[in-house]
Amino acid sequence: MRRSWQGGRGPCRERKRSRVITFDDVTKRYPDGTVAVDHLSLEAPTGEITVFVGPSGCGKTTSLRMINRMIDASEGKILLDGEPVQGIDPPTLRRGIGYVIQQAGLFPHRKIVDNIATVPYLLGWDKKKARTRAMELLERVGLDPVMGERYPFQLSGGQQQRVGVARALAADPPVLLMDEPFSAVDPIVRTSLQDELLRLQSELNKTIVFVTHDIDEAIKLGDRVAVLRVGGKLAQLAAPKTLLSEPADDFVREFLGHDRGIRRLQFISTEGLRLRTDLTVPEGFSGPTDEPWLLVVTPDDRPVGWISRERPDEVEQYGTFVLGRDSMRSALDAALLSPSGCAVAVDEAGKVVGAATREALDEALAEAADG
């Protein structure tokens, strides 16, 4: 499932237990003099995903671990809703903060259901209640309930990571810390886990701090992205769209990569794109036409393919995008897939609503560049 970036997630529901995380001039210096995090000040707002991204050695994991005191800050304060975490007993603090680790970190000697119920057990919940809650979460992260009785080694890497997320959510903590949770799984599984996280977040509105070294993941998941440079200095903190359009300096520009422009397209809406509706013809059409390409559709408006004026018998491939929901990146991709050079616009139900010509796409891009 995709999220509409343009529409955002809608108004943030007010939740009593949501928390804002504040880094106030935080430095982590090790005894040997290495500075892992250097005067970091930023805020991870309530109900949003804040991504820490940067090359190895940029202090992103250290910063994350200072929030639940797995590492203690040398200087400065980290505040949870204004309360310094340094004043909270670490186990108590940690039971109130969900944590997802790379490789899941499941307990090999405990069944999946008991793995998920870890924090409820620690909080002294009744065993039956904890297990019921765990089974609920198992389904919520998209796993078959029969997996509850299995051991972690019987699950695939992707399934284990889902369990890791379920475990972090078990006691319904307002804050979720995720330390490169999806980097040890293959790309296809990673994409589905990312989509799943966005889906869950749209329901749960947790305050999430997510660490990754993958800028694409940061841009996909983050409401705000903090780019850190080696030595633990904040290079830029911005919404993904701003990051791509206005990188603060050469380091950020380079870190974003060469196809920054193309990736920016995913933040440009296809809403209001000028469409041609006069190019669609029914199946079996063979009349005379001035158009070099025509789009054949079924009686219920499903696309069949493009036919050319020269060879009306040969149906060629087409690419579609969902008007308004998909971004200009998808539209352009769809256009490139079609020999006609036009992208087929469909509605949410998959019915053709028109075709976006190259000229129309050009116009929209020019407008976006101006605006």
Add this chain to the structure above:
Amino acid sequence: MASGALVATLLSPVSDGPPTLWEWLGRNWDTGRVDSIKNLLVDHLIMSLVPIFAALVVALPLGLASVRWRWLYQPTAGVFNVIYALPSLPVFMLLIQFSGLSKTTVIVPLTFYGCAVLIPSVVDGLGSVPDHVRQSAVAMGFTPLRRLLQVELPIAVPVVLAGMRVVAVSSISLVSVGALIGQGGLGMLFTRAYQNPFVPPALVGIVLIVLLALVADGLLVLAQRLLTPWVRARRAT
């Protein structure tokens, strides 16, 4: 001894000659004397089982301490290895000064031998806990003690039990050395066989000791299956 002679011993008819194995066993099993086979078996069990569990009780805290303070491990392992290397006889001689010709004199060195095997087992067992598992336990909010008891030790169980199997079998077999000071359990049957050249006591001793070792090993394997069902789950995949 030649197998022909063994068969002859087992099968020789009831007559005026030396008693057969079965006759001898039946006659000596429960004579009511301290050196009846039954009593020797009980002695043997005590002198081998006490060191197995005593070694576990000593090795656990020492192993945990060696993991907590890494520098402690090499000296600790070194001391126990040196003790392991000492021949039993002088060790008995030394201990007789304190505990006389008692079972304790046998139990103490065997406990040390057990520790020499079990301390590294405990250290390796805790080392077998993957780092991400330990980290996630910390992050979930386990207190250090609870993490040790509920996460680290359970995961260390297979490695520790593998060490226990070695200790159990070697302990059961080593008890017989105690015969040197008159406390050998079933090992006493060997001295008896040597003193008046006569085979059955030695045979009975060997068979019973091997049986004991097999039973102890079997029980430990069973314990492992019951305690760590997740290890089988891992193998199945």
